[in-house]
Amino acid sequence: MNPVFMERWSPRSFSDQPVDADDLAAVFEAARWTPSWMNNQPWHIVYATKDADRQAIVNTFMEFNREWASAAPVAGLVIAKTELEGRMASTRDYDVGAAMMALTLQATMLGLSVHQLGGVELDDAHELLGLDPATGSVLTGFVLGHRGDPSQLSDSQQAKEHPSDRKPVTEFAAEGTTFPF
Numbered sequence: 001m002n003p004v005f006m007e008r009w010s011p012r013s014f015s016d017q018p019v020d021a022d023d024l025a026a027v028f029e030a031a032r033w034t035p036s037w038m039n040n041q042p043w044h045i046v047y048a049t050k051d052a053d054r055q056a057i058v059n060t061f062m063e064f065n066r067e068w069a070s071a072a073p074v075a076g077l078v079i080a081k082t083e084l085e086g087r088m089a090s091t092r093d094y095d096v097g098a099a100m101m102a103l104t105l106q107a108t109m110l111g112l113s114v115h116q117l118g119g120v121e122l123d124d125a126h127e128l129l130g131l132d133p134a135t136g137s138v139l140t141g142f143v144l145g146h147r148g149d150p151s152q153l154s155d156s157q158q159a160k161e162h163p164s165d166r167k168p169v170t171e172f173a174a175e176g177t178t179f180p181f
């Protein structure tokens with residue numbers, strides 16, 4: 001297995017070091033090449049690097065994310081296209097998640113970290129973006145940057161500042177034709 005999978009984890013401490021513009025372009029380029037149903041590419045990302053815009057995006061995050069996420073130099077919202085029908089609609093979130101994983105792995109390969117955030121106040125995010133739910137649906141947020149000094153975090157957050165474990169492969173993948181789990 002490529003080491004990038006073990007090197008990636010979701011930190012809460014970020015340094016204020018800006019993200020190089022070429023690196024930022026590369027993470028979006030990686031997302032661009034994600035496969036999707038019928039090549040529908042149902043993802044949109046709105047991101048901010050300037051302080052006021054970044055803080056406006058972070059303000060749409062739920063309180064438990066807001067306290068640490070504002071330190072990251074890039075904050076973003078992940079939007080899925082609406083007005084889709086059939087399999088195009090039912091595979092939409094799958095495709096958007098895949099795009100975010102491509103972005104995240106490219107970021108990791110560049111020495112950056114991404115923390116994806118489901119804890120977003122969705123109505124606030126739609127309002128900030130001026131986004132009609134008929135056009136797009138905010139699914140998640142994220143922050144991106146260089147890992148920082150964990151001592152800037154609260155004690156409870158510091159305790160979570162490490163890679164986490166996973167259930168074994170045998171608990172989710174099995175050879176055969178029946179569902180054994």
Ligand SMILES: Cc1cc2nc3c(=O)[nH]c(=O)nc-3n(C[C@H](O)[C@H](O)[C@H](O)COP(=O)(O)O)c2cc1C
Pocket residue numbers: 008009010011065115116117118119120140162163164
């Ligand atoms: C869709 C999604 C939503 C998440 N939402 C949050 C969140 O709101 N707050 C948070 O601290 N972490 C969030 N996470 C991070 C996960 O908790 C984390 O990926 C998981 O615990 C595994 O840890 P690791 O990424 O460090 O390997 C989210 C991750 C994903 C993929």
